[in-house]
Amino acid sequence: MTRTSLVTALAFVAASTLVASQEPLTWTAQQDHQNMKDQLGIKTLRPGPNGRAAAGAPDAANYDPEKANPYPNLPDPLTLKNGRQVTSARMWWDQRRPEIVEDFEREVIGRVPKNVPTVTWTLAKTVNTAVGGVPVIAKQLVGHVDNSSYPAISVDMQMALVMPAQATGPVPVLMMFGNGALPPSPQPAATGPASSAQQVIAGGWGYASINPASIQADNGAGLTRGIVGLVNKGQPRKPDDWGSLRAWAWGASRGLDYLVTDSAVDAKHIGIEGVSRFGKAALVAAAFEPRFAMVLVGSSGEGGAKLHRRNFGEAVENLTATNEYHWMAGNFLKYGATESAFGSRTANDLPVDAHELIALVAPRSVFISYGIPEKGDAHWLDHQGSYMAAVAAGPVFRLLGARDLGEKRDYHTATMPGVNVGLVGGELAWRQHDGGHEDRSNMTHFIEWANRLMKERR
Secondary structure (H helix, E strand, C coil): CCHHHHHHHHHHHHHHHHHHHCCCCCCCHHHHHHHHHHHHCEEEECCCCECCCCCCCCCECCCCHHHCCCCCCCCCCCECCCCCECCCHHHHHHHHHHHHHHHHHHHHCCECCCCCCCEEEEEEEEEEEEECCEEEEEEEEEEEECCCCCCCCCCEEEEEEEEECCCCCCEEEEEEECCCCCCCCCCCCCCCCCCHHHHHHHCCCEEEEECHHHCCCCCHHHHHCHHHHHHCCCCCCCCCECCHHHHHHHHHHHHHHHHCCCCCEEEEEEEEEEECHHHHHHHHHHHHCCCCCEEEEECCCECCCECCCCCCCCCHHHHCCCCCHHHCCHHHHHHHEEEECCCCCCHHHCCCCHHHHHHCCCCCEEEEEECCHHHCCCHHHCHHHHHHHHHHHHHHHHHCCCCCCCCCCCCCCCCCCCCCCCECCCCEEEEECCCCCCCHHHHHHHHHHHHHHHHHHC
């Protein structure tokens, strides 16, 4: 080794040691948000609509269907950037899908860094208990992320795996974003409708509850902590770094790493589920993790199955504000900018939209679930906007030999079927139940749908 290369190597080691010894930044969400605006050259962001404002107020959200489609035409998922039509499955996998993935990673949800540390799962506890009266074996698991490169931040993912005790062989498992805890023992007295967990177990499946908060905080102040902060050694994100949605999805994939090693789990039939912001995360997880065989997307709204280009309820500008921007890549802020170094941009400038996120799951199985506003699944979520996205994703499912919703109209004119009317005949499914902001009311329908599809493939 020459003297120059030795000096360079020693300088690198010294710099790495200095970074590793630094404490992570402690910023408010407002400070972190401003830092990202500064990186992007954004001076002013448009304020998002207010879902609680009275109708007619200047900041009120739009709920008029006549004004809901200012940008009626969506990017075509089957047209390459060079204008060529995608006419075969090979063109989709080799050319078009990578284009869509790149756009989502760069502009919308962010990239998973190449240097993410490894995760080691350990079994903390095993209990024999019951869920809904059905005997189960429940395991408490901890996924420790190697933090030897930056000991100032620890990430220990919490997950519980609950399996029917009397199963005679491997069974399907639904991973659910939840509290990551063991079921209560003894089980509490039954009150109200059966929980999602109870319905899953009653259906002969197992479930895994994974705690997203143990992966990444649900706020902007936490972006210098959690898995995002660990990889960045406590420093701020770059514009194309991952946000919380992608981090939660990454954590679900690491939980999946464990599940496929458990002999009680049918490794080919593991699904992912979430509601609201975790419905967004479940869709992202399924889109980017091909080992998930199915996904139940519950009441996901803007940033999930709802079209960004729709002006109905929650909007892109809500996701670029300080209370939600952390879900997304920093670059997503550009689409809420009204004054910046690059001018003004809107949702219509996004290179992709929600229908293409749904299409990334194809030909695997997607069940999109909503409730009704009268029970608390608010108009804010734009149920119709998600239905349009599902319809617009249909051509990709068909190209890959899967069945779509069966809707004969295109997304411009298609309207939702009635409440409790399921379009569940294919790999792409839709059902609006008569409950609130939950997918518990669709869980039995989801399990029946998934069981039928699994039986068809055998």
